[in-house]
Amino acid sequence: MNIHKRIKISLIVVSCVLLDVCLHMFTTPYGTMPDNPDLSFIAEVIGIEATATLWAFSAFSVAAFVFLRIRKRIPGEGVKKGLRYGASVALLWLSAMIEGVSLFGNPIINEIVVGLSDAIPVFLLGVLLGFVKPGTIPATYSTSGLPVRKHKAIFFFAAIFFAGRYLAYTIGAIKSGIQERPVGTSMWTLLMGMAIGTTFIWLDAYRNQKLLRQRIAEFTLFVFGMNWLSFLMFMPLLFSGYIIDVLIRMAVDTTLVTIASYLTISTVGTSRTIGSWNSCIC
Template sequence: MKGKRSMKSKKWKYAVIITIAVALDILLHVLTGGYSETAPHALELSSLAEHVGEEGAAILWAVLAFSGVAYVFHRFEGSIKGSKFTKGLRYGIAIGMMWLIAMLEGVALFGNSLLNEFIVGLSDFIPVVVMSVLLSLFTGNNESTRPASSLVKRRKNPDMKKLASQRKNLLTLIVFATLFLVGRYVAYHTELIMSGYRVNGLSTAVWTFFMGLTMGAAYLLLHHAVKDDLKIMKSVTFGICIFGTTWLLFICFMPLLFKGFLVDVLVRVAIDVTLVIISAYCCELLLSDSTFRKGRLKYERESV
């Protein structure tokens, strides 16, 4: 009976916090409305937007998007590293950062102002972070989750351990950025998805590279949340359940409001999820502890 009451209370807390996040998102978008130029061209409204209006469709997107992000947090919160506050902050920054940089694609796609897109992107970034922290503080468990290796004292060479960690992080970012850049350019060149590849070549290249870096950073923040001994399953779970879900929730905004974007969004999500899975798997294989343990032992022998 107590467990049922606790679960019911948790659901109410989720509902209230999601409502707060949606309200904050709407408020910030109203305040930054003068900077919004995501689709400067004359676009035909979707059937949904024609029936409920652009504002209604945007509110529906916000409810769906933030509810989905909250659900993903609920599923993986127990395995995210850190205390209650840092779990929420880690998750919120990872997802919010991807949404913010994704917003900047409007610079390459439509030739929009970088500053304007950044300001509008903050209207989604801030509520995601706020919601994630609130969810963690008011619904998360009290345990501080750390990888098992961090519970064991390292007697030898803490500097080498720090260096190995920095190398892992750097190589992870390089792997994600490189594979995303290559994969996206194949999609651009073959015109599988819309892009500014031919018109805004430089901004497209810069955005694609930084989006890959951002995905790598999100992986570094959240990959411990997936518990699976099989590297391929861990990569697939991260790519589909954490990245894929939150990525689709963000970019489905366009087909909800305008016609002609649904197929592009579905293809885009499929390509990006595939690239993230491949990148994550490469990192799991190349950057495993055993790989770096060999380097650490070699360094220690040479230091003697």
């Protein structure tokens, strides 16, 4: 990659981070910061705003890095690649943000508004990066309808994520609102599983030339894992007492996504079939 493209990518990341910061400033009335937060060491030293900005630079840089590594294998041409990727990460982050409703009892409108302040810039990040170095893949995909197999794939992810997370909730391995808000916790857990399954469908086809084990590892540990970890790191970066919870969440969630990915690829259909579903996003 030449210096000019590196500069373009850096400017895109910085611009999207600045947009993220501005949106959070405008949506401050919808913020859910506790009155007397137990701040982390970093937040105590540099302040809440600077810590949040540091997280944004880190998370958006990770999102950009992942895209640049996989862009040649994402279906579509040019900006459509960025559209798929940006929409996928935005969906993951927005869905994850809504957990605050069941976990902390925050109003859902607040979580959606604040979540969109991150989702919109990261979606734009994907779209803009799609212009930097567009690529194509040799396969073409059908644009006809939404086959039943798509819904079966989402069902695998939703069911496995729901069952695994509830086991972790029940034994107290992960903080949750299962006691105080059981209905909300159930709804969010199901929603999150469906969101992960949807991103798998949108991005899965670029691995159609790879072995099963490689495809699963790439989605679970790289595409999902890195973007998931970068989002979850906001809490331990800003507040104290969340590091262990985040590590357990990562271990549990990546295990569940690995299982769901394997079942989807091995029992629902081939990569080419899954790839045909991706046409619904572009």
